[in-house]
Amino acid sequence: MSDKNDVKIKIENLSLSFGGVKALIDVSLEIRNNEILAIIGPNGAGKTCLLNCISGFYKPQKGEIYFEGRRITRIRPDKAARLGLARTFQNIELFTGLSTLDNIMAARHVLMKQNFLSSALYFGWAHEEEIAHRRTVEDIIDFLEIEPIRKKIVGMLPYGMRKRVELGRALAIEPKVLLLDEPMAGMNLEEKEDIARFIIDIFEGQGETYPQSPVLRDGVNCIVLVEHDMGVVMDIADRIVVLDFGRKIAEGTPAEIRTNPEVIAAYLGEEKH
Amino acid sequence: MSLPSGTRNYTYAQDMAILRTKTHWALFIGLLVLLMAAPLYLSNYWLGVANLIGITLIAAIGLNILTGYCGQLSIGHAGFIAVGAYTAAVLTNRLELPFLVGLISGGLTAGAIGLIFGLPSVRVKGFYLAITTIAAQFIIIWVINHWSVTGGFVGIKVPYASIGGFVFRTETSQFYLIATIAALCTFFAKNLARTRVGRAFIAIRDNDLAAEVMGINLLYYKLLAFFIGCFMAGIAGALLAHWIGFLNAEQFSLTESILYIGMIIIGGLGTTVGPIFGVIFIRLLQQILTVQVVPFLERTFTMMPSGFATGVTPMLFGLVIILFLILEPRGLAHRWALLKSAYRLWPFSY
Numbered sequence: 001m002s003d004k005n006d007v008k009i010k011i012e013n014l015s016l017s018f019g020g021v022k023a024l025i026d027v028s029l030e031i032r033n034n035e036i037l038a039i040i041g042p043n044g045a046g047k048t049c050l051l052n053c054i055s056g057f058y059k060p061q062k063g064e065i066y067f068e069g070r071r072i073t074r075i076r077p078d079k080a081a082r083l084g085l086a087r088t089f090q091n092i093e094l095f096t097g098l099s100t101l102d103n104i105m106a107a108r109h110v111l112m113k114q115n116f117l118s119s120a121l122y123f124g125w126a127h128e129e130e131i132a133h134r135r136t137v138e139d140i141i142d143f144l145e146i147e148p149i150r151k152k153i154v155g156m157l158p159y160g161m162r163k164r165v166e167l168g169r170a171l172a173i174e175p176k177v178l179l180l181d182e183p184m185a186g187m188n189l190e191e192k193e194d195i196a197r198f199i200i201d202i203f204e205g206q207g208e209t210y211p212q213s214p215v216l217r218d219g220v221n222c223i224v225l226v227e228h229d230m231g232v233v234m235d236i237a238d239r240i241v242v243l244d245f246g247r248k249i250a251e252g253t254p255a256e257i258r259t260n261p262e263v264i265a266a267y268l269g270e271e272k273h
Numbered sequence: 274m275s276l277p278s279g280t281r282n283y284t285y286a287q288d289m290a291i292l293r294t295k296t297h298w299a300l301f302i303g304l305l306v307l308l309m310a311a312p313l314y315l316s317n318y319w320l321g322v323a324n325l326i327g328i329t330l331i332a333a334i335g336l337n338i339l340t341g342y343c344g345q346l347s348i349g350h351a352g353f354i355a356v357g358a359y360t361a362a363v364l365t366n367r368l369e370l371p372f373l374v375g376l377i378s379g380g381l382t383a384g385a386i387g388l389i390f391g392l393p394s395v396r397v398k399g400f401y402l403a404i405t406t407i408a409a410q411f412i413i414i415w416v417i418n419h420w421s422v423t424g425g426f427v428g429i430k431v432p433y434a435s436i437g438g439f440v441f442r443t444e445t446s447q448f449y450l451i452a453t454i455a456a457l458c459t460f461f462a463k464n465l466a467r468t469r470v471g472r473a474f475i476a477i478r479d480n481d482l483a484a485e486v487m488g489i490n491l492l493y494y495k496l497l498a499f500f501i502g503c504f505m506a507g508i509a510g511a512l513l514a515h516w517i518g519f520l521n522a523e524q525f526s527l528t529e530s531i532l533y534i535g536m537i538i539i540g541g542l543g544t545t546v547g548p549i550f551g552v553i554f555i556r557l558l559q560q561i562l563t564v565q566v567v568p569f570l571e572r573t574f575t576m577m578p579s580g581f582a583t584g585v586t587p588m589l590f591g592l593v594i595i596l597f598l599i600l601e602p603r604g605l606a607h608r609w610a611l612l613k614s615a616y617r618l619w620p621f622s623y
Contacts, residue, residue: 106472122464
């Protein structure tokens with residue numbers, strides 16, 4: 001499994017600090033093809049910081065990040081997106097003034113070729129391109145079951161729906177790696193089950209259900225999931241990495257993590273004698 | 274956007290079209306005919322007002338792209354209009370180049386200057402950016418006043434616009450020139466707003482963090498918004514120069530810049546119809562105040578010292594704008610949307 005070609009993202013000795021606060025300390029891990037990797041840890045453990053480093057928001061002071069063998073440490077976020085890294089945010093970060101449809105269309109940005117002149121003239125090329133991308137976007141909308149809110153302004157949508165739109169927007173980039181930052185935070189059981197189902201469906205690919213949309217047809221074979229809900233994580237993750245106070249304290253299959261004494265200590269606290 | 278009951282879209286092209294029903298087409302063609310026939314029913318004076326509205330509209334559309342769609346607040350718009358106006362004036366007056374060369378150069382020069390003053394937008398946003406764009410206003414006007422080429426405080430004369438031997442001498446001919454360019458600008462702005470570039474602009478306005486993660490190059494698109502916005506300001510400036518025939522830096526004051534912000538807010542930020550409504554509203558209000566209200570006040574309050582009415586009008590003007598912002602903060606475009614849905618749903622309320 002740990003064949004060189006299998007590693008999608010390799011993180012080496014990553015350290016990030018804000019002034020005196022050490023957010024990440026010497027974290028090394030591998031994110032592989034064909035796996036859903038969960039990153040868990042108590043609040044403030046550095047999970048989101050790790051995602052922010054990968055997608056280029058934070059500039060780590062030490063260490064390197066490689067994506068498909070290419071160094072992407074301190075990359076500009078829009079370039080990371082072009083390489084095929086898509087993400088969602090813990091606190092939904094949608095384009096609130098746009099409709100669901102336009103939010104997802106906006107994510108097709110890197111895949112479209114219009115410039116401002118052809119956009120302004122519209123007829124012909126831009127029109128064709130808009131329609132071609134609209135097809136894929138409609139497939140994504142269909143897949144996420146958000147057809148009724150297609151033309152609603154996302155600022156007005158309820159929380160669960162907005163989370164879903166955000167997932168759709170990340171999918172629309174046609175990413176090679178999907179980074180999901182707490183996709184189920186603040187949801188009830190039913191909504192969590194929906195999202196878990198979507199994640200698994202995205203991972204497995206939908207094959208001929210969506211023949212024209214590569215991202216849905218072939219799926220995204222590398223998903224990183226930051227999540228608090230242990231039940232979900234244990235169920236859908238292939239591997240789990242545990243962070244605590246910026247350090248990686250454990251890594252392994254759900255079964256291994258469940259019984260790891262350090263993890264239990266980090267979550268439940270240690271008994272002092 | 275919903276459709277009238279019973280109307281269905283069967284293709285994405287239908288769904289994306291601007292004019293989608295026969296009524297839309299009828300209204301659109303009717304409006305075009307009404308616009309193009311304006312010289313038939315408007316007096317020369319009101320045709321002049323229409324020309325001013327057209328020129329203002331072109332600049333306001335530019336500001337709407339920059340501020341309304343892309344969210345980059347600019348309080349130097351009159352400065353950029355001045356750049357376009359003086360470029361056209363210098364090229365056509367001193368170098369005796371054709372009108373079209375002056376027009377395009379006016380737009381491009383204003384766009385280029387806009388790029389320079391847009392650079393701070395990479396680092397600062399909102400009010401902070403607004404302050405840096407005020408710098409544009411003052412620096413540009415200072416340069417115009419102190420540079421010999423621009424005629425300094427004396428001003429500069431501008432010849433009539435002319436294309437291929439035809440001289441736009443009358444208000445009527447200028448009306449057709451200005452209306453055509455204003456219509457083209459509206460068309461471009463609408464297309465921009467509904468396609469890739471427009472979505473990138475709105476994405477930056479609504480959430481620059483997420484926009485960047487979605488692969489939108491912030492530097493490029495912010496500067497592009499400045500370029501397009503200032504290019505249109507420059508085009509408007511060039512038209513203004515040829516329309517008035519004489520330029521003086523006082524025509525491009527800070528008040529005018531702020532008025533432009535007022536227009537797009539009153540019209541409705543980030544909408545296509547917004548600038549149209551806002552510009553018509555403000556320019557007509559100015560006209561009505563100076564032509565109707567001032568003489569009325571002078572006649573009614575004879576015991577007041579002379580000139581008091583001219584002093585009162587700015588206050589009335591401000592009052593109307595304040596009332597407007599309190600009563601309809603979402604702009605006239607929102608009222609227009611309500612009206613349209615009321616028409617569509619009639620006789621039901623929703």
